[in-house]
Amino acid sequence: MKYRFADRMFSVPESFIGELFRVSNLPGIISFAGGLPDASLIDLDGIARAAREVLEEEGRAALQYSTTDGHLPLREFIAARYRRRLGIQVDPDEIQIVNGSQQCLDLTAKIFLNPGDVVGMERPGYLGAIEAFSLYQPEICTVPLIEGGPDPAAFASLIRERAPKFFYGIPNSQNPSGATYSDERRREIAEILDGSGTVFYEDDAFGDLFFDGRPRPPVKRYLPDGTMLSGSFSKIVAPGMRIGWICAPEPVLRQFNVAKGAADLHSNLLCQMILHRYLSTADLDAHVRRVAGIYGERCRLMCDLIDDIFPPGVGRTSPEGGMFMMLFLPDGVGSMAVFREGVRQGVAVLPDAPFHADGGGGNAVRLNFSNADTTSIREGMERLARVVRSLL
Ligand SMILES: Cc1ncc(COP(=O)(O)O)c(C=O)c1O
Numbered sequence: 443m444k445y446r447f448a449d450r451m452f453s454v455p456e457s458f459i460g461e462l463f464r465v466s467n468l469p470g471i472i473s474f475a476g477g478l479p480d481a482s483l484i485d486l487d488g489i490a491r492a493a494r495e496v497l498e499e500e501g502r503a504a505l506q507y508s509t510t511d512g513h514l515p516l517r518e519f520i521a522a523r524y525r526r527r528l529g530i531q532v533d534p535d536e537i538q539i540v541n542g543s544q545q546c547l548d549l550t551a552k553i554f555l556n557p558g559d560v561v562g563m564e565r566p567g568y569l570g571a572i573e574a575f576s577l578y579q580p581e582i583c584t585v586p587l588i589e590g591g592p593d594p595a596a597f598a599s600l601i602r603e604r605a606p607k608f609f610y611g612i613p614n615s616q617n618p619s620g621a622t623y624s625d626e627r628r629r630e631i632a633e634i635l636d637g638s639g640t641v642f643y644e645d646d647a648f649g650d651l652f653f654d655g656r657p658r659p660p661v662k663r664y665l666p667d668g669t670m671l672s673g674s675f676s677k678i679v680a681p682g683m684r685i686g687w688i689c690a691p692e693p694v695l696r697q698f699n700v701a702k703g704a705a706d707l708h709s710n711l712l713c714q715m716i717l718h719r720y721l722s723t724a725d726l727d728a729h730v731r732r733v734a735g736i737y738g739e740r741c742r743l744m745c746d747l748i749d750d751i752f753p754p755g756v757g758r759t760s761p762e763g764g765m766f767m768m769l770f771l772p773d774g775v776g777s778m779a780v781f782r783e784g785v786r787q788g789v790a791v792l793p794d795a796p797f798h799a800d801g802g803g804g805n806a807v808r809l810n811f812s813n814a815d816t817t818s819i820r821e822g823m824e825r826l827a828r829v830v831r832s833l834l
Contacts, residue, residue: 450557454576455796462781466790472822474809475790477617477765483733484680485724492720496712504715510703512539512687513714519721520673520687527657530666536689538698539709543647543674543686547574547610549705550643550670550688553697554607555580562600562609564592566768566797566806568617568645571610580607582799587616591623591631598634608641608670614658615648615764618797618808620741622762625659632664641694642669650678650730652763653738667691675717677765678730683713737765740811740819747823753831765812768794769826771805775833780807780826783833789825 466475496504511517517534524532540546547570555561557579563571565584575582583600585592592611600606611631613623623631635642644661652658662669674686688698702708741761748758748769755772769791771780777793784791791807814822 450577450579453579454573455799462790462792465785468785471785471788471790472814472818472825473790474811474814474822474826475792476813477810478813479677479681479733479765480736480813483736485720485729488724489680489716489720492723493716496715496719500715504712506711508708508711508714510538510699510708511535512537512709513711513718516685516714516718516721517687519718520689524689528660528663530660530663532689536692536695538688538690538695538702539714540672540686540688540702541706541709542676542681542684543645543672543688544570544574545702545705546645546670546672546686546688547571548577549698549701550608551575551578551580552701553694554641560604560606562597562604562606562640563799564611564616565799566618566794566803567610567799568612569796571645572796572799575610584798584800585609587619587621591621591627594627594630594634597631601634601638601640605638606640608643609635610643610645611661612645612647613661614646615651615761615766617647617764617766618768618792618794620759620761620764620767622658623661628659628661629664632661632668635665635668640668644669644671646671646673647677648764649673651734651737651765653734653741654762655731655734662689670694678726678733679717679720683710683717685709685713685717734763737763737812740814740816741767743816743819744809744811744823747820747827751824751827753827753834755834756830765810767809767811768806769809771807771830772834773805775805775830777804777807779833780829783829784826787825787829789822789829791826 466473517537520537521532521534524530555578559580561575561580561582565586585596662671670690672688757770759768761767781793794806795803
């Protein structure tokens, strides 16, 4: 049978990530290639208790069909938390629950993009976004991340000259670089976008995970009508629940709601109710402080090891939170060579080329520090330092 797939299926960049993950998980390999939160930090007892209570007390309602916008008490929780933590006035009706914030990427592209439309994003940028947007056949134009956020001059000329439908950015502890926008750059970006007709898609997957516990102001604060802000419980409660949300201006949310309903009617109500019950009883802020504290220790250890035991010419980012950092390789050392030799010597990293939506990369690797304990980080980084030295 010759299957006649849609053209859009061939517009997704060929990804070798699946292959990388397979290799990274071979026995004996210490992997910094993945992107998982540490499962040992999930509050299993608390979630199990909430699940039992929901099933015993509201089981039939929880197992029934529900509304597309999502469980109202959960949306109220999210809106109240925005007001308290970030000082932004958000109404529960401005929030739509989705199946993990990854679904926001798909639905946003679906409601905004015709083939050939221009989309802006950071370079390097989140691979999951590149894949989700590519299915809608846009032209992806990138702006380099420099100190403090996207290069403002390049950002301004992209907005002015190419008028992207939206610009996708991750201001807090970006994936893959770990970079955080400065407060000043957030304001600057909002000023450039104001009145331009380009929406800012602010992906806040990691905003809770600052090691110092201090929330940073969202771009949405400076550009309330021009920003869609996505969030997720994946990194702070449990990714397997697949619960995230989008907070967007009413006209955007109306279209988003149509696309969401057509895609899957609504997100898993049982999980939404269990999550809400859990959040009503657990101390989420204390839990998040603990998780961020542990990730912070792991990140600092990784940074210290890069500074102490790696050869000259190696550089790195300095994450203030999140789960990832970038290691820059000395001139002449390619990231694919480091990947291949790393696997031979028992350490896996992710080469940076796939994070470049419009080409480039090749001399940096992404390191994940959330899912390895300090012993594995010490051993893995020693192996990686040996690998880099052997390729000089
Ligand atoms: C920047 C970013 N956005 C979105 C996601 C999707 O996460 P989820 O769908 O679990 O909310 C991820 C996952 O790692 C991510 O790194």
